[in-house]
Amino acid sequence: MAFAGKDGVVHGAGDCDEPFSLQSVSKVFTLALALERVQADLWQKVGREPLLSALIRATQAGVIVVIAAGNTGGAGPEGFALENATTTNSRLLIIVGGHDANGQLSPGSSRAGTGAQWYLAAYGGATSFSTPVVSGAAALLAASFPGLSGHQIATILLETAIDAGAPGVDPVYGNGILNIGRAYERARQVANGN
Numbered sequence: 305m306a307f308a309g310k311d312g313v314v315h316g317a318g319d320c321d322e323p324f325s326l327q328s329v330s331k332v333f334t335l336a337l338a339l340e341r342v343q344a345d346l347w348q349k350v351g352r353e354p355l356l357s358a359l360i361r362a363t364q365a366g367v368i369v370v371i372a373a374g375n376t377g378g379a380g381p382e383g384f385a386l387e388n389a390t391t392t393n394s395r396l397l398i399i400v401g402g403h404d405a406n407g408q409l410s411p412g413s414s415r416a417g418t419g420a421q422w423y424l425a426a427y428g429g430a431t432s433f434s435t436p437v438v439s440g441a442a443a444l445l446a447a448s449f450p451g452l453s454g455h456q457i458a459t460i461l462l463e464t465a466i467d468a469g470a471p472g473v474d475p476v477y478g479n480g481i482l483n484i485g486r487a488y489e490r491a492r493q494v495a496n497g498n
Contacts, residue, residue, distance in 0.1 A: 372431035380417020402434035416478030423478025
């Protein structure tokens with residue numbers, strides 16, 4: 305970041321001397337101007353929200369995508385999470401809800417609802433704290449067992465969850481509560497061919 309004061313002296317920090325293409329910045333400004341002018345109708349003009357296209361490409365390439373369920377306390381994930389899960393229809397996309405120290409879903413955490421097959425609860429309360437826990441668990445397994453695919457890791461995280469709520473995958477806890485110990489042990493077994 306760099307800025308020039310009224311006196312014309314430039315002050316900078318970080319990578320401010322690193323050259324980059326103006327195109328990198330101009331796309332963001334162009335999008336902001338277009339959104340200001342046509343608002344949400346812009347996405348109808350381009351066919352689909354660009355982030356969704358990126359998520360589809362990512363999951364098709366084997367990348368695990370972890371998205372917060374939202375903090376509305378609703379019966380299902382917020383539109384962003386659920387739309388991306390249903391559109392990608394990939395086991396590589398995990399929707400995360402937040403639970404407290406007692407394993408109870410936090411009052412503000414959106415439930416699994418119709419996104420139950422992609423939903424996993426993790427400690428942290430608000431989903432913005434729980435989502436990085438699941439991302440970290442996936443990263444731990446990927447680093448510890450580099451021969452596992454993204455699909456294998458996501459499946460292990462979902463299938464080794466502690467069953468909570470109604471038996472099996474349910475509309476409150478989805479697949480259940482993240483259990484990194486079980487996941488790690490299962491990943492070790494899969495990596496060793498068991």
